[in-house]
Amino acid sequence: MIRRFQFCLLFWAIACLTTVAGGQAPAPGPGSSTSVLLITVDTLRADRLGCYGGRRVETPAMDALAAEGARFEDALAQVPITLPSHAVILTGTYPMYNGVRDFTSHGIPPGISLLAEAFKRQGYQTAAFVSAFVLDSTWGFGRGFDTYDDHFDPRQFETRSPGNIQRRADETIDRLLAWLGNRGSGPEAGRPFFVWLHLYDPHSDYNPPEPFHTRYAGRLYDGEVAYTDSQLARLFAELQKRGLYDRALIVLVSDHGESLGEHGEDEHGFFVYNSTLHVPLIFKLPRGLAPPRVIPGPVGTIDVAPTLLDLLWLRDPIRQQFQGSSLASLILGRGMAANRPVYAETYYPFNSFGWSPLRSLTTLRYHFIEAPRPEIYDLAADPTETRDLYSQRRADAEALRNQLRDFERRYAAQVSAPKGPPLPPETLEKLKSLGYLAYSAPATASVPTSGLADPKDRLKVFKSILRATDLASQGRFAASDSLLASLTSEEPKLYLIPFMRGENASRRERWQDAEGSFLACLKLNPSFSQAVMGLARAYLALSKSEQAKAMLELALHQNPHNFLAYHGLGLVALREHNLEQARRNFLRAVEEKPNYAPSQQQLGIVLVEMQRYGEALGPLQRAAQLGLEDPVLANYLGTALANTGQPKEGISWYEKALKMKEDYTPARLNLAFAYLKMNDRTNASRQFQKVCQQNASLCQQYRQMFPP
Numbered sequence: 046m047i048r049r050f051q052f053c054l055l056f057w058a059i060a061c062l063t064t065v066a067g068g069q070a071p072a073p074g075p076g077s078s079t080s081v082l083l084i085t086v087d088t089l090r091a092d093r094l095g096c097y098g099g100r101r102v103e104t105p106a107m108d109a110l111a112a113e114g115a116r117f118e119d120a121l122a123q124v125p126i127t128l129p130s131h132a133v134i135l136t137g138t139y140p141m142y143n144g145v146r147d148f149t150s151h152g153i154p155p156g157i158s159l160l161a162e163a164f165k166r167q168g169y170q171t172a173a174f175v176s177a178f179v180l181d182s183t184w185g186f187g188r189g190f191d192t193y194d195d196h197f198d199p200r201q202f203e204t205r206s207p208g209n210i211q212r213r214a215d216e217t218i219d220r221l222l223a224w225l226g227n228r229g230s231g232p233e234a235g236r237p238f239f240v241w242l243h244l245y246d247p248h249s250d251y252n253p254p255e256p257f258h259t260r261y262a263g264r265l266y267d268g269e270v271a272y273t274d275s276q277l278a279r280l281f282a283e284l285q286k287r288g289l290y291d292r293a294l295i296v297l298v299s300d301h302g303e304s305l306g307e308h309g310e311d312e313h314g315f316f317v318y319n320s321t322l323h324v325p326l327i328f329k330l331p332r333g334l335a336p337p338r339v340i341p342g343p344v345g346t347i348d349v350a351p352t353l354l355d356l357l358w359l360r361d362p363i364r365q366q367f368q369g370s371s372l373a374s375l376i377l378g379r380g381m382a383a384n385r386p387v388y389a390e391t392y393y394p395f396n397s398f399g400w401s402p403l404r405s406l407t408t409l410r411y412h413f414i415e416a417p418r419p420e421i422y423d424l425a426a427d428p429t430e431t432r433d434l435y436s437q438r439r440a441d442a443e444a445l446r447n448q449l450r451d452f453e454r455r456y457a458a459q460v461s462a463p464k465g466p467p468l469p470p471e472t473l474e475k476l477k478s479l480g481y482l483a484y485s486a487p488a489t490a491s492v493p494t495s496g497l498a499d500p501k502d503r504l505k506v507f508k509s510i511l512r513a514t515d516l517a518s519q520g521r522f523a524a525s526d527s528l529l530a531s532l533t534s535e536e537p538k539l540y541l542i543p544f545m546r547g548e549n550a551s552r553r554e555r556w557q558d559a560e561g562s563f564l565a566c567l568k569l570n571p572s573f574s575q576a577v578m579g580l581a582r583a584y585l586a587l588s589k590s591e592q593a594k595a596m597l598e599l600a601l602h603q604n605p606h607n608f609l610a611y612h613g614l615g616l617v618a619l620r621e622h623n624l625e626q627a628r629r630n631f632l633r634a635v636e637e638k639p640n641y642a643p644s645q646q647q648l649g650i651v652l653v654e655m656q657r658y659g660e661a662l663g664p665l666q667r668a669a670q671l672g673l674e675d676p677v678l679a680n681y682l683g684t685a686l687a688n689t690g691q692p693k694e695g696i697s698w699y700e701k702a703l704k705m706k707e708d709y710t711p712a713r714l715n716l717a718f719a720y721l722k723m724n725d726r727t728n729a730s731r732q733f734q735k736v737c738q739q740n741a742s743l744c745q746q747y748r749q750m751f752p753p
């Protein structure tokens with residue numbers, strides 16, 4: 046249940062070249078001219094695929110991929126949460142090293158290299174097509190990609206929490222195919238590519254399109270998996286048509302599974318059982334390189350990156366960073382079954398609730414979970430982990446606990462999150478006057494190991510919080526608030542409770558209540574940036590510009606890539622009639638997030654107001670291309686065009702604005718002026734008459750210019 050709360054170095058060289066089989070040199074593989082397609086299907090349980098023994102869901106495309114490739118039977122995610130799990134896959138490092146532990150993290154630190162950067166250095170053309178806002182480029186995943194396609198319908202930003210902003214597989218795959226099509230005719234056609242495709246459909250909410258909705262009625266998660274497979278079938282057929290399928294190295298993996306009620310968890314992220322850790326992992330090599338095989342034994346998604354480089358013989362410096370092991374020898378049939386413990390963790394219970402984090406090690410036989418009440422499962426006898434044997438197998442559990450501690454010592458690193466500019470003294474003063482002193486307390490600097498509640502014992506509270514979120518998303522705010530209030534006495538330190546009350550109040554535009562709730566949240570957790578942003582929004586709505594500014598600067602101090610904070614500072618500057626300051630902030634926002642249409646629109650509007658019409662055209666047109674339909678945008682675009690020698694185009698945009706909002710007088714007046722400029726007095730006068738019908742004072746003001 047992760048979607049709900051998302052909102053919106055020191056290199057440590059380890060044995061990166063050693064294979065699981067123990068230090069053999071990589072066997073001859075596909076070679077460095079092979080194109081690579083890395084597919085991450087979000088939230089995909091391995092047991093739903095036919096090739097993993099599933100019988101209830103049709104997955105012919107993924108099964109066919111497995112039938113031609115190497116399928117790892119016991120692959121495990123290192124974190125059952127989208128953002129950190131993808132950080133593991135795309136950097137080949139553990140969360141304790143790369144610092145991305147959940148969605149409250151600041152994204153990939155600058156000192157950590159990404160797979161795409163390595164491929165780019167090696168001469169590959171690189172492109173990513175992601176389907177969820179939680180993986181958009183602001184988290185730093187865009188580094189190394191020539192193309193990072195993360196466009197989402199801007200209307201979603203108004204109606205959904207950022208965790209639910211997404212696009213369906215058909216749309217993302219269409220974008221990928223269009224990219225491939227353009228590439229085919231361009232100068233890049235001869236170069237190999239590295240493409241990362243991320244599909245989000247199996248993630249909640251489960252709502253597959255027809256015919257899957259009907260066919261899988263009552264088990265819509267399965268329907269989403271089947272729909273995703275049907276889209277992969279379409280992609281693979283297109284690749285075959287273009288002669289790419291057989292030649293490419295295709296990897297399919299998931300970032301985590303879905304609990305679907307097992308262990309009391311509905312979705313993922315809260316626990317670290319196999320229902321959310323066990324994922325499909327398939328490598329399909331170029332045709333003829335190695336026979337298909339099924340490989341047992343625990344491996345991690347952390348092994349994907351080193352395996353890719355090994356298979357392709359790429360000697361890139363990123364290998365120094367890898368903490369996983371290459372599986373190339375196993376894939377090529379030259380290594381023995383994997384037999385090393387695989388690590389997993391979730392810090393979601395800790396970072397969001399203040400309860401104990403969970404860490405685990407999986408071996409061929411056991412799954413050990415370190416918690417205030419530790420657990421150990423015998424996977425051979427009990428693969429669904431229903432019988433905790435901790436009291437019977439204490440010695441085995443102790444041995445695994447020691448291994449876990451060694452492991453954490455070995456792979457941890459001091460990763461400092463990217464910090465923004467230092468706060469100006471006046472901002473610090475302002476924050477102090479707001480009672481906001483500990484402005485940058487790190488949430489996970491050191492993890493206390495004792496005295497924290499076991500997430501198992503807080504499942505009821507957790508589910509109540511999810512219930513409160515559900516109620517809010519149905520618009521039942523009073524019921525949500527009263528449920529949250531009832532939890533406060535039980536969990537007085539749980540900062541999420543006042544945060545959610547602040548969000549509820551914001552959605553009802555009760556800004557004073559929102560202010561109080563967000564302040565209460567920040568008292569409990571001063572580094573919770575979503576509350577900082579929520580408070581800034583409340584201050585903006587309450588016209589407390591100074592306070593809003595202080596909060597937005599604090600948000601930027603916490604995360605210098607926070608484009609929404611730049612956007613907010615732009616709005617504050619607009620309110621203060623400081624056009625130059627507004628322009629600079631909106632420009633920073635679009636530099637950080639070019640696909641965020643509202644910032645493009647605002648930048649264009651400010652430039653028109655500054656009479657820099659030529660410069661305004663770009664951002665305004667970009668906002669329109671991004672799908673923003675707003676009469677204000679159309680009106681300003683008309684003005685920018687009319688003032689850059691394109692009166693006809695200007696007229697057509699004014700007309701579009703009026704089509705969206707017939708009584709939008711500024712556009713009507715501009716239309717009248719545009720006709721006048723073109724010496725079309727009849728139309729100019731006709732439009733001006735309409736202005737007069739709508740607005741007497743404007744009529745009076747401009748009457749002499751439009752003689753009847």
Ligand SMILES: [Zn+2]
Pocket residue numbers: 087088126127128248300301
């Ligand atoms: Zn995910």
